Structure formats: structure tokens, C-alpha cells
Amino acid sequence: MSFPLIFERSRKGRRGLKLVKAVPKAEDLIPKEHLREVPPRLPEVDELTLVRHYTGLSRRQVGVDTTFYPLGSCTMKYNPKLHEEAARLFADLHPYQDPKTAQGALRLMWELGEYLKALTGMDAITLEPAAGAHGELTGILIIRAYHEDRGEGRTRRVVLVPDSAHGSNPATASMAGYQVREIPSGPEGEVDLEALKRELGPHVAALMLTNPNTLGLFERRILEISRLCKEAGVQLYYDGANLNAIMGWARPGDMGFDVVHLNLHKTFTVPHGGGGPGSGPVGVKAHLAPYLPVPLVAKGEEGFYLDFHRPKSIGRVRSFYGNFLALVRAWAYIRTLGLEGLKKAAALAVLNARYLKELLKEKGYRVPYDGPSMHEFVAQPPQGFRALDLAKGLLELGFHPPTVYFPLIVKEALMVEPTETEAKETLEAFAEAMGELLEKPKEWLENAPYSTPVRRLDELRANKHPKLTYFDEG
Amino acid sequence: MDYTPHTEEEIREMLRRVGAASLEDLFAHLPKEVLNPPIDLPEPLPEWKVLEELRRLAAQNLPAHKAFLGGGVRSHHVPPVVQALAARGEFLTAYTPYQPEVSQGVLQATFEYQTMIAELTGLEIANASMYDGATALAEGVLLALRETGRMGVLVSQGVHPEYRAVLRAYLEAVGAELKTLPLEGGRTPAPEVGEGVGAVVAQNPNYLGALEDLGPLAEAAHRAGALFVAVADPLSLGVLKPPGAYGADIAVGDGQVLGLPMGFGGPHFGFLATKKAFVRQLPGRLVSETVDVEGRRGFILTLQAREQYIRRAKAKSNITTNAQLTALMGAMYLAALGPEGLREVALKSVEMAHKLHALLLEVPGVRPFTPKPFFNEFVLALPKDPEAVRRALAERGFHGATPVPKEYGENLALFAATELHEEEDLLALRDALKEVLA
Numbered sequence: 024m025s026f027p028l029i030f031e032r033s034r035k036g037r038r039g040l041k042l043v044k045a046v047p048k049a050e051d052l053i054p055k056e057h058l059r060e061v062p063p064r065l066p067e068v069d070e071l072t073l074v075r076h077y078t079g080l081s082r083r084q085v086g087v088d089t090t091f092y093p094l095g096s097c098t099m100k101y102n103p104k105l106h107e108e109a110a111r112l113f114a115d116l117h118p119y120q121d122p123k124t125a126q127g128a129l130r131l132m133w134e135l136g137e138y139l140k141a142l143t144g145m146d147a148i149t150l151e152p153a154a155g156a157h158g159e160l161t162g163i164l165i166i167r168a169y170h171e172d173r174g175e176g177r178t179r180r181v182v183l184v185p186d187s188a189h190g191s192n193p194a195t196a197s198m199a200g201y202q203v204r205e206i207p208s209g210p211e212g213e214v215d216l217e218a219l220k221r222e223l224g225p226h227v228a229a230l231m232l233t234n235p236n237t238l239g240l241f242e243r244r245i246l247e248i249s250r251l252c253k254e255a256g257v258q259l260y261y262d263g264a265n266l267n268a269i270m271g272w273a274r275p276g277d278m279g280f281d282v283v284h285l286n287l288h289k290t291f292t293v294p295h296g297g298g299g300p301g302s303g304p305v306g307v308k309a310h311l312a313p314y315l316p317v318p319l320v321a322k323g324e325e326g327f328y329l330d331f332h333r334p335k336s337i338g339r340v341r342s343f344y345g346n347f348l349a350l351v352r353a354w355a356y357i358r359t360l361g362l363e364g365l366k367k368a369a370a371l372a373v374l375n376a377r378y379l380k381e382l383l384k385e386k387g388y389r390v391p392y393d394g395p396s397m398h399e400f401v402a403q404p405p406q407g408f409r410a411l412d413l414a415k416g417l418l419e420l421g422f423h424p425p426t427v428y429f430p431l432i433v434k435e436a437l438m439v440e441p442t443e444t445e446a447k448e449t450l451e452a453f454a455e456a457m458g459e460l461l462e463k464p465k466e467w468l469e470n471a472p473y474s475t476p477v478r479r480l481d482e483l484r485a486n487k488h489p490k491l492t493y494f495d496e497g
Numbered sequence: 498m499d500y501t502p503h504t505e506e507e508i509r510e511m512l513r514r515v516g517a518a519s520l521e522d523l524f525a526h527l528p529k530e531v532l533n534p535p536i537d538l539p540e541p542l543p544e545w546k547v548l549e550e551l552r553r554l555a556a557q558n559l560p561a562h563k564a565f566l567g568g569g570v571r572s573h574h575v576p577p578v579v580q581a582l583a584a585r586g587e588f589l590t591a592y593t594p595y596q597p598e599v600s601q602g603v604l605q606a607t608f609e610y611q612t613m614i615a616e617l618t619g620l621e622i623a624n625a626s627m628y629d630g631a632t633a634l635a636e637g638v639l640l641a642l643r644e645t646g647r648m649g650v651l652v653s654q655g656v657h658p659e660y661r662a663v664l665r666a667y668l669e670a671v672g673a674e675l676k677t678l679p680l681e682g683g684r685t686p687a688p689e690v691g692e693g694v695g696a697v698v699a700q701n702p703n704y705l706g707a708l709e710d711l712g713p714l715a716e717a718a719h720r721a722g723a724l725f726v727a728v729a730d731p732l733s734l735g736v737l738k739p740p741g742a743y744g745a746d747i748a749v750g751d752g753q754v755l756g757l758p759m760g761f762g763g764p765h766f767g768f769l770a771t772k773k774a775f776v777r778q779l780p781g782r783l784v785s786e787t788v789d790v791e792g793r794r795g796f797i798l799t800l801q802a803r804e805q806y807i808r809r810a811k812a813k814s815n816i817t818t819n820a821q822l823t824a825l826m827g828a829m830y831l832a833a834l835g836p837e838g839l840r841e842v843a844l845k846s847v848e849m850a851h852k853l854h855a856l857l858l859e860v861p862g863v864r865p866f867t868p869k870p871f872f873n874e875f876v877l878a879l880p881k882d883p884e885a886v887r888r889a890l891a892e893r894g895f896h897g898a899t900p901v902p903k904e905y906g907e908n909l910a911l912f913a914a915t916e917l918h919e920e921e922d923l924l925a926l927r928d929a930l931k932e933v934l935a
Contacts, residue, residue: 025793025794025795026601026605026794028605028608028609029609029832030609030612037835038835038837038838039832039833039834039835039838040576040578040833040834040838041838041841042574042834042838042841042842042845042916043841043842043844043845043916046841046844046845047844047845047847047848048844049736049840049844052844052847052848052851052870053708053736053737053847053870053872054708054870056710056738057708057710057737057738057870058736058737058738059619059734059736059737059738059739059742060738060742062836062840063613063616063617063734063735063739063836063839064616064836065613065616065617065831065832065834065835065836065839066831066832066835067835067836067837068832068833068835070578070833073578073582073829073832073833074578074581074582076832077582077585077606077829078582078585080601080602080605080606081582081585081587081588081602082587082602083601083602083605084587084588084591084599084600084601084602084603085587085591085599085600086586086587086588086589086590086591087586087590087591088586088587088589088590089586089587089590090599092590092592094592094595097592099590099592100500101500102589102590103500105544105547105548107584107589108548109547109548109551110760112551112552112555113555113558113760113761114575114758114759114760115560115561115562115572115758115759116558116560116561116759116760116761117561117564117566117570117572117759117761117896118568118570118759118761118762119566119567119568119570119899119900119911120559120561120564120566120887120891120896121884121887121888121891121896123888123891124558124559124891124896125558125559125761126557126558127553127554127555127556127557127558128554128558128761130554130557131554138538141536141537141538142536142538144534153628153629153632153763153764153818153820154628154816154817154818154819155817155818156805156815156816156817156818157628157632157816159815160670160815164666164670167670189806190804190805190806190807190808190809190812191805191806191815191817193805193809193810194805194808194809194810194812194814194815195815196810197810197811197812197815198667198670198671198814198815199670199671200670200671200672203809203810241526241527243526243527243528245528245531246528246530246531269524269527271536272524272527272532272533273524273527273531273532273533273534274531274534274536277530277531277534278528278531286818288818294589294590294822295590295591295592295593295818296588296589296591296821296822296823297588297591297592297593297594297600297602297603297607297821297822297825298591298592298593298594298603298625298782298818298819298821298822299626299628299764299818299819299820299821299822299823300628300763300764300766300818300819300820300821300822300823301818302764303818316666337666338662338663338665338666338669339631339659339662339663339665339666340632340663340666341628341629341631341632341663341763342569342629342630342631342657342659342660342663342751342762342763343570343629343659343761343762343763344761344762344763345762345763346628346763346764347760347761347762347763347764348758348760348761348763348764349763349764351551354551355547355551357538358539358541358542358547358550359498359499359541359542359544359547360498360499360541361538361539361540361541361542362536362538363541364498364499364541365499365538367499367501367520368499368500368501370520370521370523370524371501371503371508371520373523373524374503374508374511374512374515374517374520374523375511377515377517377523378511378514378515380515381514381515395523395526414596415598418596418598418599423596423599424596429806443499443500443501444500444501444502445502446502446503447502447503447507447510447511470790472598472599475598475599476598476599476601476795477597477598477601477789477793477794477795478598478789478790478791478793479598479789479790480597480598480787480788480789480795480796480797481787481788481789481790482787482797482799484787484788485785485786485787485797485799486785486799486800489776489783489785489799489800490785490786490787491608491611491615491621491622491623491773491776491783491784491785491786491799492608492611492612492615492616492621492622492623493608493609493612494612494615494616495621495622495773
């Protein structure tokens with residue numbers, strides 16, 4: 024039987040929350056021509072029905088709290104409960120209240136900015152972007168403003184990305200009005216330096232890199248890459264999705280990156296919330312600081328304030344000051360771990376990944392770019408197995424699968440990121456399950472999963488005849 | 498405390514297995530020049546001390562419960578039931594639902610959210626959420642430009658100035674041309690829409706709080722072959738004519754007013770609704786109903802060929818992480834209130850705003866600015882600098898008088914009321930304002 028929709032639980036005239044005692048008449052307040060004629064068909068449920076509905080739905084959902092979730096490039100580490108309590112302390116603040124009455128919030132933002140600058144080796148920072156991709160757009164717009172300011176806006180029209188890049192990198196470059204050129208990866212899975220040299224030039228605005236890259240490998244020639252970029256006047260952009268691997272051990276700023284975005288919902292353990300909200304602060308070197316979006320949190324003689332007077336700024340990328348409650352969580356995380364804890368977390372993230380890689384190789388999985396892995400690695404199943412079937416088989420065995428079919432340069436890719444908060448025995452149980460899958464009959468794999476809330480879904484039907492709302496007749 | 502489970506013995510054993518001598522050794526292949534930089538961070542603290550520090554910081558803020566500040570974020574009731582349900586770990590700690598068999602909770606709740614937003618806006622479909630109202634507007638306008646193949650945008654000055662600022666940044670990036678339609682008497686005049694214009698944008702209630710009849714704007718847009726984009730307050734749609742009913746092709750807005758904490762501005766969520774005909778140009782995630790191999794109803798992400806991880810440089814947007822959990826909180830709020838409850842909260846807010854308006858006009862030197870009819874926010878002309886007034890009110894324990902940008906006029910301040918305000922709260926604010934302006 025299907026799980027009912029909230030609309031199917033609705034009964035005409037049933038009431039949940041009543042917040043108003045004496046309800047005024049609409050006609051007394053609002054001219055008739057502005058009033059809606061038909062009420063929205065929202066569900067009518069009592070509070071217990073509401074609670075059973077969403078509790079029931081939550082039981083049809085896995086998260087880090089229920090299940091090992093080694094999704095590559097997503098850093099599904101444990102989200103401490105402390106942070107939820109922390110966020111509640113700051114929930115009741117209005118973005119337009121007098122900054123004098125929000126000094127605690129502004130101080131927290133300023134301090135977080137200082138911590139993040141220290142951890143990335145950057146000179147200035149904005150906390151405004153709401154997610155990683157939003158940070159990317161902000162960073163590329165900053166680079167664009169910089170080139171325009173120098174009179175090179177018209178000539179530098181290309182953004183370079185490696186072929187192993189996250190899809191958001193080329194999508195961002197397009198959104199910022201750039202043409203995108205791909206740089207192939209070399210045989211070891213790192214940027215092909217010769218190919219890069221051929222592409223660099225006065226027509227290039229930026230090179231976007233993830234380091235460690237999406238194969239989980241540190242770009243060992245990063246200093247040469249950044250030197251080449253500098254010589255060509257090309258700005259070097261750091262996609263912070265994989266910062267968890269090197270947090271505290273090495274800094275993008277020291278590697279020669281000009282711009283960095285961070286995913287606070289990955290590295291700094293803001294919960295992913297089923298797809299958001301996240302937070303994507305952007306750090307820059309001094310030469311790009313004038314272009315940061317407004318406002319910036321600044322420290323003055325009379326306390327902290329919001330600095331709007333930045334004539335070269337790219338303007339605003341979001342209303343207000345960013346996903347503030349995410350910033351509170353990241354602040355709490357950094358203060359709990361300190362440098363020592365952050366370094367240990369990064370090291371154990373790497374150790375967990377390398378350990379799991381060895382276990383999977385033992386089970387018969389291949390690792391096509393088997394260099395010194397950082398926080399994640401990309402494995403391939405033996406010949407004849409499909410990554411998709413293995414993923415679905417894992418669901419049956421009680422694990423969330425790794426990222427599949429990414430990066431694009433590895434066929435049947437299984438991108439595994441265990442994170443540092445998983446115990447050794449969990450990694451071993453996962454490896455056992457991965458091994459077990461290779462022993463399963465082909466038919467079992469192709470039809471898995473069996474005991475999940477639903478089984479394989481008809482994706483084609485959803486694409487051809489999408490039904491996007493309950494009332495959609497198709 | 499670092500939340501890692503490893504014992505010393507386990508670390509030793511695992512290091513042996515991977516052939517490393519120590520944890521430092523795992524980083525030995527990084528260039529020496531960048532390894533182990535000096536980083537200045539505060540010493541780690543035990544959990545109770547972190548909370549203590551946070552409480553100390555929180556105590557330096559004056560909470561804004563029952564604030565009279567407006568500007569699209571308001572102090573409405575934040576229902577505990579919504580907070581409790583959204584805090585469930587399965588929702589809180591899930592990733593994007595790429596594995597639908599174990600993500601039916603988020604997927605179905607999102608499908609229900611999409612339905613509720615479509616109902617509220619009077620349009621056919623809605624995506625799974627955007628970051629906030631401002632970025633939803635920018636993405637909505639980019640959708641209209643893709644759909645029409647044009648590069649001109651006309652935006653009413655009645656649209657929230659921060660939304661317009663974000664729109665400007667997004668449009669400059671793609672080389673689109675943005676023109677502002679100045680308000681006349683607090684409302685948007687029917688514009689001349691040129692041939693190159695792909696999107697006309699206006700807001701109801703507008704930034705000044707005034708109700709606008711946007712039908713003629715939608716008609717003017719359509720006559721010129723442009724699409725009409727409406728910015729709407731979702732709470733107001735419990736009583737006001739929905740954008741779909743006055744000809745909007747796209748409706749966007751911010752969900753904070755649907756029972757979300759104000760959170761000093763975020764996270765909230767943005768919604769984006771439109772017509773089914775434009776679905777292939779829609780940015781962001783989208784959930785569809787379908788069936789599983791046993792014929793059971795299930796939900797799945799659909800039309801993913803629009804998105805960055807499939808289409809890369811040709812994607813409709815770079816958006817990846819959105820505001821899923823806060824959007825679900827909005828949906829939970831709508832379900833908790835139902836159509837009647839929503840209507841009641843909206844009407845009560847309007848009633849209290851009108852009472853507040855009348856009371857504040859009793860204060861010498863205060864003049865009306867927003868024309869009637871207005872909704873639950875309004876602008877007053879003050880005899881003093883609004884920043885000073887806001888501060889003086891705060892010193893008396895009141896949050897009110899959001900300074901309005903000077904493009905609208907001198908010494909203007911925005912006020913709002915909600916269902917949380919009682920008669921005595923309104924009187925107290927009036928008396929405080931009297932004192933401040935005396």
C-alpha cells in the first residue's frame with residue numbers, strides 16, 4: 024500500500040493550529056478586488072495527524088543519523104546535536120534590527136570570518152553566499168569584476184575547468200557569462216600540465232580547481248599550476264567541496280589560490296537537510312577584496328557593523344547577510360575542535376578513506392587512479408557489474424551507496440567518502456557488504472532493492488509524463 | 498572533542514594496513530612549502546563551554562520577538578510542532594534524494610511542498626526551492642529570458658530593494674539589461690514594454706506594503722511578448738488574489754513568513770512557481786510522482802537534464818544545494834494551519850497593522866507615506882533620521898522603524914504588525930515613538 028499524501032489525510036473543516044482568537048472580516052480590511060476568490064487547497068489536518076504524517080515520512084528516509092552514508096564529494100559526517108541547540112539561541116533576530124542590538128550575532132560572524140580566513144589562508148571573506156554553487160558564482164563574479172576593472176574584461180572570456188570537475192563549476196562559469204574549456208586529466212588523475220599550458224593565455228579569466236580533486240587526489244604540482252596561472256594573469260579558483268581532506272594541514276591561500284569557496288554544510292558539518300540549506304562563504308586574496316559583495320561585517324571603534332560602502336563591490340548575491348544560523352553551527356564546530364581537532368578530523372577522514380580503499384581492493388574492486396588518496400577515492404566494480412545495480416544492492420543491505428557515475432572520467436565510478444566520524448567496524452561492515460554484492464546472482468542485483476519503502480521507480484515515466492503536484496491531472 | 502570514534506589502537510592498526518607510519522605521514526606527499534602552516538585559532542573548548550560562550554554572545558543581542566520591523570521578514574509565530582518535526586534526524590541529516598528508494602520521506606514531503614506552493618500562487622508547478630526570495634527572483638527572471646530569448650528586464654521600484662540588487666548582479670553576469678520603473682504615488686504605473694523586454698517584474702504587496710493591482714502590468718507584458726514575474730508574500734496569499742489569477746507567468750517569494758525563525762536573515766527559503774509549459778527551462782530540483790516496479794506510488798527527482806550535474810555548462814542554473822529543509826518547514830506550517838488558519842493569521846496581521854498605522858499617526862510629526870490599501874507593512878515619514886529613531890526605540894526595548902532606502906524619499910521608515918501583536922503592544926510602541934520624537 025502507498026503511504027498517504029497529506030492531502031489524502033485532509034478532512035473538510037478539520038483544524039490544526041489556531042493562532043487567532045477574534046478573526047477580522049476580510050472585506051473590512053481589504054478591497055474586494057484584491058481578495059482571492061478560491062481558497063488554496065491546503066490540507067486540513069489536526070496536529071496529531073500532522074505529527075504522524077511527517078514522522079511516518081521520516082521513517083521512509085535515511086540520513087547520517089540512521090545510516091552509513093559514504094557519498095563522495097558530499098562529506099556526510101556526523102552533525103553534532105550541540106549545533107542545533109546553538110542555532111536556537113540566535114533564531115529570534117531580525118535582519119533589520121539596529122546593529123547595536125545584534126552585536127553578539129555580528130561578533131560571531133566576524134569571528135567565524137577570521138577563523139575561516141586563517142584556515143584557508145585568505146585575506147578577506149564574505150559569508151553571504153547560501154551554498155557552494157552560490158559561492159562559486161560569487162567568486163567568479165568577483166574575478167570578472169577584477170578583470171573588468173583592469174580593462175581586461177573583454178579579452179578574458181574563458182574559464183578553464185578540469186574534466187574531473189564538479190558539474191557546478193562549468194555551470195557557474197556559464198551563469199557568469201563565460202565560455203568553458205575543459206582541461207584533460209593526466210594518466211595519474213591530476214591536471215595535465217602540458218594541456219594546461221596550451222590553454223592558458225590572455226583570453227583566460229580563471230582556472231577552477233578542486234584540491235584534492237574529485238578522484239580524491241591532491242594536485243601535487245599545485246605550486247607550478249599557480250605559478251603558471253599568475254604568469255598568465257589567470258585567477259585561480261578553489262572549489263572547497265573537498266577541504267575536509269586538508270583542513271588545518273594545508274591552505275589554498277598558500278598554494279596560490281586567489282579565491283576560495285567553502286561548503287560549511289560539508290567541511291564544517293552544517294546538516295545537509297535533505298538538500299539544503301547550506302552556506303558557501305567566499306574568501307579572497309587582498310587584490311580581490313574590493314569586489315566582495317555587500318555588506319561585509321566589520322569591526323569599528325564602537326563595535327561591529329555592516330559595511331555597505333564598498334564602491335567596487337559586485338553588489339548583492341543574496342538578501343540580508345547569508346544563512347546566518349548555518350554560520351552559528353560552523354562557529355560552534357570550530358570552537359569545539361580547535362586547530363588540533365580539525366587536523367585530527369582531516370587526518371582520520373584520510374585514514375578512513377585509505378583503509379576502506381584497501382578493504383575494497385581486497386574484495387575485488389579496482390581503483391583506476393590509485394595514488395595517495397585523501398578523504399575519498401573512486402573505485403570501479405569488476406567487469407560486468409553496473410555501478411547502479413551495486414548501489415541498489417547496497418540499499419538492500421542497509422547502506423547508503425557512494426556517489427555513482429561521477430567523476431565522469433571513470434566508467435561505472437563509485438566515489439566513496441567515508442568521513443572521519445565513522446568507526447572502523449562500520450567501514451569493515453560496508454566492505455563486507457560490497458564484497459557480498461559481487462557474490463549475488465546477477466538477477467538479484469538487477470532487481471534490488473527489495474525491502475525498502477519503495478523499490479526501483481519508473482524514472483522514464485516521471486520524465487515523459489511528470490506529475491509535479493497532487494492536483495496535476497497530467 | 499572531535500566526534501571521531503577511533504581508539505589509539507585502531508589508528509595504529511589502520512595506519513599499518515594502509516602502509517603509513519603516522520597520521521602526519523598521510524600528508525607527506527603534499528608540497529613541503531604548504532604543509533603545516535601556522536594557523537591561529539582559539540583553543541578547543543568542552544561542549545558546555547561552547548554553549549556558555551554562545552549564550553554569552555546571544556546575550557549581546559536584543560531578541561526581536563514581536564518586532565515591528567518589516568521588509569519581508571517578520572516576527573510571526575514559529576510553531577513548536579514544525580520545529581520538532583523538522584528536527585528529526587532523518588530529515589536533518591539526509592543529502593539530496595538521489596537514491597529515491599530510501600529517500601521517500603524528503604521526496605514526498607517535497608512533492609507536497611510543490612503542490613502547496615502551486616496552490617498558493619495559483620500556478621501549475623513549483624520547483625523544490627531556491628536559496629531565498631531574492632535569488633528565486635533572479636532565477637525566475639533568467640527563466641523568463643531563456644523562454645522569450647530576450648535580454649531586457651523591467652522591474653518595478655516596488656520590488657524589495659535587496660531583491661533588485663541581487664537581480665542586478667545576476668543579470669549583469671549574463672549581459673542582460675535591467676531598467677527600473679519608478680513608483681508613482683506608491684504604486685507601479687502601467688509601463689511601456691519595449692520589444693526587447695523578456696520579463697516585467699512587480700511585487701504585491703509592494704516593498705512599501707501597498708496593495709497593487711498587477712493585472713494591467715501583466716497585460717502590458719503579454720502584449721509585448723514578455724513574461725510577467727510576480728514577487729509575492731506567501732502568507733498574504735492566504736487571502737489575496739494569487740499571481741496566477743492576475744496573469745503572472747512566474748511567481749517567486751521568500752518563505753520566512755510561513756512560520757520560520759527570522760534567524761538574522763536566514764536560512765529561509767525561496768519559492769519559484771510557474772506554468773507547466775515552462776518546465777524544461779525551470780532551474781533547480783523538481784520531484785515527480787511515479788510508480789515502482791510493484792506498481793506502488795513513489796516519488797523521484799525528475800527532468801534532471803536541466804541540472805548542473807548532468808548538463809554541466811549547458812545547465813539552466815548552477816544551483817545544487819537549495820533550501821530543502823526550510824522549504825519543508827514551510828510546508829509543515831501550511832499543513833498545520835490549513836487554508837483557514839493561514840487566512841486567519843494573514844487577516845489578523847492586516848488588522849493589527851492598520852490599528853498600528855492609525856496609532857502611530859497620532860504621534861506629532863509622523864505622516865503617512867504608503868497609500869491605502871496596504872497589507873501588514875507600511876511606511877511612515879518621520880520627522881527625524883530613521884536610523885536614530887530605530888536606535889532610540891531599541892533603547893526602550895522596541896524593534897521598529899526599519900530605515901527605508903533614500904531612493905524612496907527622505908526619513909522614511911517601515912513598520913509591520915503580525916498576529917503576535919496585541920492592542921497593548923501597539924499602544925506601547927506609539928508611546929515609545931512619542932517619547933523618541935518629542
